[in-house]
Amino acid sequence: MIQLYFSPGACSFVPHALLEESGLVYEPIMVKLHKGEQNAEPFKALNPRGQVPVLVQDGVALNQIVALCLHIDALCPERGFLPRDPIARTQALSNLAWMNNTVHPTFTHVFMPQKFHDDTQVQGAIREFAVVQFGHYLDDLQQMVAHEQSRGQPWLSGDRWGPLDAYALTLTRWGSIAGHDPQQRPVLWTHVQQVAEQPGVARTIERERLNLNMYRGS
Numbered sequence: 001m002i003q004l005y006f007s008p009g010a011c012s013f014v015p016h017a018l019l020e021e022s023g024l025v026y027e028p029i030m031v032k033l034h035k036g037e038q039n040a041e042p043f044k045a046l047n048p049r050g051q052v053p054v055l056v057q058d059g060v061a062l063n064q065i066v067a068l069c070l071h072i073d074a075l076c077p078e079r080g081f082l083p084r085d086p087i088a089r090t091q092a093l094s095n096l097a098w099m100n101n102t103v104h105p106t107f108t109h110v111f112m113p114q115k116f117h118d119d120t121q122v123q124g125a126i127r128e129f130a131v132v133q134f135g136h137y138l139d140d141l142q143q144m145v146a147h148e149q150s151r152g153q154p155w156l157s158g159d160r161w162g163p164l165d166a167y168a169l170t171l172t173r174w175g176s177i178a179g180h181d182p183q184q185r186p187v188l189w190t191h192v193q194q195v196a197e198q199p200g201v202a203r204t205i206e207r208e209r210l211n212l213n214m215y216r217g218s
C-alpha cells in the first residue's frame with residue numbers, strides 16, 4: 001500500500017498528480033502546513049525535516065520530490081513519466097533538479113522569508129529580491145516550453161506529460177501568488193493550462209481545490 005502525504009498547493013502537487021495519473025492504488029493524506037502539522041507528531045516521525053511530500057510504501061517513508069518522481073516512474077515504467085533513452089532521461093532529471101533546487105527555494109524566500117532572517121525589515125528585502133529573481137526563472141521556464149515546442153514536443157520531457165510539466169504548473173501558480181501575472185508569459189501559461197486539463201492533473205487540482213491563477217495585481 002502507498003500513502004502520499006501532501007498539502008494543497010504545495011510542491012507535493014508533483015508526485016500527487018503523477019500518482020493520480022499512474023493507476024497505482026494509493027491513499028492521499030492531507031497535511032495542514034498552515035496549522036504546523038508538519039512539525040508535530042505523527043508527521044514528524046515520517047519526515048523529521050518537517051516537509052511534504054512524503055510517500056510511504058510498505059511502511060518505509062520516502063521523501064524529496066526528485067527521488068519520489070524516480071520512484072513512481074520505476075513503479076510504472078509503462079506510463080512513460082520520464083524518458084527511457086539515457087540522454088533524454090538525464091536531461092529531464094537535470095531540469096527537474098533545477099526546478100527543485102533553484103526555482104522552488106527562490107519561492108520559499110518569497111513565501112517564508114522568516115526562514116532566512118528574523119528581522120522583519122530584512123525579510124521584506126529578501127522577499128522583494130526573490131520576487132524579481134522568480135520572474136527571471138519563469139522566463140527560463142517559458143523558454144524551456146518554447147524550445148520543446150519548436151522541436152515538435154508538446155511536453156517538457158517527451159511524448160507525454162510528466163513531473164516537469166506538473167512542476168511547471170506549480171511554479172507558475174506560485175508565481176501568480178508572488179505577483180507575476182501568468183498571462184504575461186503566454187507560452188508558459190497556455191502550456192500550464194494544457195497540463196491542467198490532463199485527467200490525473202485535473203483530479204489532483206480538484207482534490208487540492210486549486211485556483212491556477214492567483215494573480216491579484218503586482
Ligand SMILES: N[C@@H](CCC(=O)N[C@@H](CS)C(=O)NCC(=O)O)C(=O)O
Binds near residue numbers: 033065100
Ligand atoms: N527539497 C524538498 C522540498 C520540500 C518542501 O519545500 N516542502 C514544503 C512545501 S512546498 C514544506 O513542506 N514546507 C513546510 C515548512 O517548511 O514548514 C523536496 O524536494 O521534497
